[in-house]
Amino acid sequence: MSPESMLVWSKDLHWEAYLRPKTVPEAIKVLEKFKGAAKIIAGGTDVLVQIRSGELSPRALVDVTGIPSLDKISLEKGWVRIGALVTHAQVAQSKLIGARGLALKEGASWLGSPQIRNIATVTGNLVSGQPGADTSVPLLALEGVVRVRNRKGERTIPLSEFFMESGKTAVDSSREMVTEISFPALKKGETSLSLRLARRKALALPILIVSIVLSADLGKKRFRYGRIALGPVSPIPFRARAAEALLANAPIEERLVHEVAERASRESSPRTSLLRGSEAYRRRMIAHLVERGIRTGIEHLEGRNG
Secondary structure (H helix, E strand, O other): OOOEEEEEOOOOOEEEEEOOOOHHHHHHHHHHHOOOOOOEEEEOOOHHHHHHHOOOOOOOEEEOOOOOOOOEEEEEOEEEEEEOOOEEEHOOOOOOHHOOOHHHHHHHHHHHHHHHHHHHHHHHHHHHOOOOOOOHHHHHOOOEEEEEEEEEEEEEEHHHEEEEEOOOOOOOOOOOOOEEEEEOOOOEEEEEEEEEEEOOOOOOOOOEEEEEEEEEEOOEEEEEEEEEEEEOEEEEEOOHHHHHHOOOOOOOOOOHHHHHHHHHHHHHHOOOOOEEEOOHHHHHHHHHHHHHHHHHHHHHHHHOOO
16 A cells, blocks of 8 residues: 555554655545545644544545655745644744744644644644634734645635635645645734633633734824734634724724724624633623734834833
């Protein structure tokens, strides 16, 4: 059986073949051969848990960790590029992402425990399709783009079109593989940040995640634009576009910041959850975190807080 493979069968983890392709085209051939019954694995922090619970039952696992060049972070032509094998720990420690996309660095630092961050990939977190994934919300605010390979070539999917429903993305896992995530590197006069509300700091599901990107002309005391992404407040990571519209070319004023936060709360659709609290509580927290986030972003731009 090729590419390099072995048979595996244990009490809790069941699959027929474990394959280790050495190139992206090889990986895609394997996916096509198994016609939807193969699952890509890199960090494995979600996939193995899902197999053990019975949620997934793939015939084959396709281990892509041996494919070279997919574990790099780089800046090219104004874009920050993150390979499909880059881990949360790499992003959380990256000076480049801290300078050009702080919201993502903050999101990556929240995931699980240090041990999980050392093996879990950002791409895996993204393709899980969960509305409260720690890196999906900041990448949505940063207007990330996903690069996908298939037998016919390559295509790119904006994050605004990537999430289809909870747990489902625009990637056809039976014949496609994500190879890279990228976003436009923030420049002078732009900043980003993420805020997370949870019952405890680590190893806890988020009650809310808010990621904000701001651009402003401080000399004129006006916002240029703002982007606000939220999760989990709908079946997929959510952009508060009505609230964003209020920031476009608007004066930097206390009244406006409060109005934007209230609008973001109204246009989102959190539901009551035993794990995350009541709808009313979560709406109040959305307004609170958005207002706090915009104020913090202004401080960043003014150089008063990093």
